Amino acid sequence: MNAKMIDMTKEQAPYLGTIEMEDGKILRIVRQDTFVETTGQDDVLNVQGHYVIPGMIDTHSHILMGSVQTPFPSCDSYDSIEALVVSIRARLSEITLTPNGWLKIVGYTAEQFTEQRHPTRHDLDQISRDIPILLEHASFHAVVLNTAGLERVGIGLTDDDPPQAFYTRDVSGALTGHICDFYSIPSAKRHSPQLAPESIASALAQGVASYLRAGVTELSELNVGGLYGKSEVDGVCHFLATPQKIRSRWTLQADTLNAYPAYRTTTHDDWALRFRQHSKGMATANGVKFFADGTMNLRTAALSSAYADGRQAPNPVLSSDEMYRQFVDFQQRGFHLITHAIGDVAIQRTLEAYIATARYRTANRVCRNRIEHLHTVTPTQLQLMSKYDVGGSFFTNQISVTGDLLRTTLLGAERAQQVFPTATARACGVCYTLHADAPVTPIAPLHLMHHACERRTSAGVQLGASECLSRYDALAAVTCDAAALNGVPGDQGVIRPGALADFVCLSDNPLDLDVSLLDIDVLQTIVAGKVVYTLQGDVL
Numbered sequence: 001m002n003a004k005m006i007d008m009t010k011e012q013a014p015y016l017g018t019i020e021m022e023d024g025k026i027l028r029i030v031r032q033d034t035f036v037e038t039t040g041q042d043d044v045l046n047v048q049g050h051y052v053i054p055g056m057i058d059t060h061s062h063i064l065m066g067s068v069q070t071p072f073p074s075c076d077s078y079d080s081i082e083a084l085v086v087s088i089r090a091r092l093s094e095i096t097l098t099p100n101g102w103l104k105i106v107g108y109t110a111e112q113f114t115e116q117r118h119p120t121r122h123d124l125d126q127i128s129r130d131i132p133i134l135l136e137h138a139s140f141h142a143v144v145l146n147t148a149g150l151e152r153v154g155i156g157l158t159d160d161d162p163p164q165a166f167y168t169r170d171v172s173g174a175l176t177g178h179i180c181d182f183y184s185i186p187s188a189k190r191h192s193p194q195l196a197p198e199s200i201a202s203a204l205a206q207g208v209a210s211y212l213r214a215g216v217t218e219l220s221e222l223n224v225g226g227l228y229g230k231s232e233v234d235g236v237c238h239f240l241a242t243p244q245k246i247r248s249r250w251t252l253q254a255d256t257l258n259a260y261p262a263y264r265t266t267t268h269d270d271w272a273l274r275f276r277q278h279s280k281g282m283a284t285a286n287g288v289k290f291f292a293d294g295t296m297n298l299r300t301a302a303l304s305s306a307y308a309d310g311r312q313a314p315n316p317v318l319s320s321d322e323m324y325r326q327f328v329d330f331q332q333r334g335f336h337l338i339t340h341a342i343g344d345v346a347i348q349r350t351l352e353a354y355i356a357t358a359r360y361r362t363a364n365r366v367c368r369n370r371i372e373h374l375h376t377v378t379p380t381q382l383q384l385m386s387k388y389d390v391g392g393s394f395f396t397n398q399i400s401v402t403g404d405l406l407r408t409t410l411l412g413a414e415r416a417q418q419v420f421p422t423a424t425a426r427a428c429g430v431c432y433t434l435h436a437d438a439p440v441t442p443i444a445p446l447h448l449m450h451h452a453c454e455r456r457t458s459a460g461v462q463l464g465a466s467e468c469l470s471r472y473d474a475l476a477a478v479t480c481d482a483a484a485l486n487g488v489p490g491d492q493g494v495i496r497p498g499a500l501a502d503f504v505c506l507s508d509n510p511l512d513l514d515v516s517l518l519d520i521d522v523l524q525t526i527v528a529g530k531v532v533y534t535l536q537g538d539v540l
């Protein structure tokens with residue numbers, strides 16, 4: 001009651017109204033001429049003239065990776081590799097190892113260290129020669145193993161690069177222990193650090209709070225099994241069996257489904273039913289995840305020309321034949337396909353394989369196939385995406401986070417103008433969303449909108465002004481368009497009779513250009529008609 005509503009059914013000024021709800025859905029919307037006094041009725045929520053928008057929908061994040069990292073030592077406070085090694089060695093006896101005996105350290109970047117390089121196995125061997133150690137890059141796309149760690153996962157010092165990974169070597173050709181896209185190698189993953197499903201479940205319960213605080217009413221975990229294989233699947237099911245405050249979608253990694261015999265013949269419907277039953281209808285399955293290339297910062301994205309610093313771009317991690325084979329298999333089992341592709345070559349290969357295998361899509365599927373991140377997607381590729389109904393999601397926060405690197409060492413000033421062409425995508429009619437890839441960048445859809453509207457690097461340089469989104473289009477990307485991408489247009493991401501009663505109450509109008517999106521507070525988050533977060537009371 002007394003809500004200034006932005007209903008996202010069409011572009012219009014916010015209007016004052018009351019939303020009537022029943023059984024977690026919107027029954028009707030009554031416009032108000034004036035504010036109404038309420039007198040302590042239990043079933044009335046008076047939002048006192050604040051702005052109410054549909055619940056914001058996250059379509060690509062990693063609550064699993066974000067939540068389960070907390071118990072491990074972090075690299076945040078170290079400015080040199082030497083300091084990291086000395087400190088971890090000194091408190092080695094106090095650090096808890098994983099259940100299968102690994103020391104895991106998380107969240108480094110080469111740029112944070114005065115040495116300006118990735119650590120090596122020799123650095124980590126100074127911490128321990130006996131305990132296997134895994135040091136994880138902040139992007140999750142690279143790790144460094146010590147010598148004992150390489151032995152444990154069965155990687156020899158003179159092994160060739162497997163198809164889905166890049167090994168760094170010293171001058172003699174031996175592995176330094178630094179491996180890009182390590183998690184694409186199923187055999188190594190199964191021997192690396194493991195967590196018990198119970199601890200994964202309790203970490204997830206904690207992680208949900210940050211999403212509700214940010215005004216997210218539905219999250220999408222895009223890589224179940226990416227870190228801990230099958231134990232992650234069991235952890236998710238454990239978590240979903242507890243009362244759920246947020247809606248959720250769970251995307252299984254193709255490697256996880258391929259790695260375990262019990263999963264090899266499962267269908268999308270099997271998983272959807274399993275997640276729905278555990279969660280009493282609050283969660284569902286969300287297709288299968290592939291990786292077509294690596295990451296821009298590590299220069300493992302498959303670009304059509306060299307990086308600006310002269311480094312050659314690698315090929316995509318999956319061959320066209322392998323993509324075709326797997327896309328046919330998974331689509332016949334009812335999964336929609338979600339593929340990580342950053343470089344234009346990886347995007348092209350993915351698109352061609354989607355088009356070539358389109359006839360294997362099963363009839364009962366509601367979701368379109370998607371491409372994630374899309375840093376260097378071209379206008380021609382966007383036209384193809386539109387023509388073949390391929391959806392997408394842009395990682396626009398990267399303009400702020402790595403925009404300056406994109407201009408200098410990665411893409412160069414000219415190519416950097418064209419990253420994340422969101423306005424062109426809209427003009428082409430591509431169904432797309434924006435994502436933070438949390439925990440790579442923090443979960444905060446209002447900030448995501450800000451970066452898509454402003455397109456400024458951290459040094460303040462604007463990249464590609466013509467690609468800036470309007471406030472309305474940016475809000476659509478995290479509400480109604482996100483629902484459309486998820487195959488539920490009209491049911492979520494809008495305020496209209498029949499839609500789910502998921503809302504966010506904001507301190508100010510996100511469409512008002514005089515208000516910075518960074519200054520707007522999420523006052524309340526409401527899921528299925530119940531208040532699950534308030535700014536004063538935090539998570540309820």
Ligand SMILES: [Zn+2]
Pocket residue numbers: 060061062222437
């Ligand atoms: Zn991601």
